Amino acid sequence: xxxxxxxxxxxxxxxxxxxQTVARQSVVARELNAHRSVIHRLWNHYQRDQNASRRLGSGxxxxxxxxxxxxxxxCARRRRTLTxxxxxxxxxxxxxxxxxxxxxxxxLHEGGLFARRPVVCVPLSPAHVRALLxxxxxxxxxxxx
Numbered sequence: 001x002x003x004x005x006x007x008x009x010x011x012x013x014x015x016x017x018x019x020q021t022v023a024r025q026s027v028v029a030r031e032l033n034a035h036r037s038v039i040h041r042l043w044n045h046y047q048r049d050q051n052a053s054r055r056l057g058s059g060x061x062x063x064x065x066x067x068x069x070x071x072x073x074x075c076a077r078r079r080r081t082l083t084x085x086x087x088x089x090x091x092x093x094x095x096x097x098x099x100x101x102x103x104x105x106x107x108l109h110e111g112g113l114f115a116r117r118p119v120v121c122v123p124l125s126p127a128h129v130r131a132l133l134x135x136x137x138x139x140x141x142x143x144x145x
Contacts, residue, residue, distance in 0.1 A: 007034060012042055012052040019043055063099055064107060071095075072104060073111040084108070 007015070011032055018028045025043060029036040046052045064072070068091070075087055082090070084104045092098045108114070124132070 006054060007032070007038065007042070009053050012054075015039055015042055016046050016052045019046075063097070063103065068095060069107045069111065072107050073113065076108055076113050 011034075015028050015032055015034075018031065019025065019039070022028065025039045026036055029039045032039070042052060071094070072087060072091060075090060076082065085101045087108075088099050088101050088104045091104065
């Protein structure tokens with residue numbers, strides 16, 4: 001059996017249709033490659049509510065709002081050298097409620113930012129970059145001998 005978090009709506013309605021004709025949950029579970037308990041819960045939900053779709057809003061509530069997430073992303077972009085732990089403490093001071101380092105990492109990951117460790121290299125000035133590039137171009141044909 002393949003592992004899935006949930007059945008998609010199309011699969012749920014298909015299961016309900018098969019259950020209405022065949023009426024054997026084990027047969028439906030085998031055909032849809034799902035566990036029998038999943039089909040059992042789906043059938044109970046359908047009989048109770050006459051609806052096979054997933055309920056919206058189920059699951060744990062988030063501690064941060066969308067505005068909080070934007071604030072975290074903005075802080076991370078402005079001060080690129082801050083670690084996730086430092087961002088968490090800065091957010092806690094600003095918002096008045098604590099969040100974990102892992103929550104900060106997840107929110108930044110959702111926003112497209114990764115690896116919240118400060119960069120450990122000396123930033124080169126534009127003149128140094130040009131000089132380095134010039135040296136590399138001059139020595140391009142060198143061999144290890």
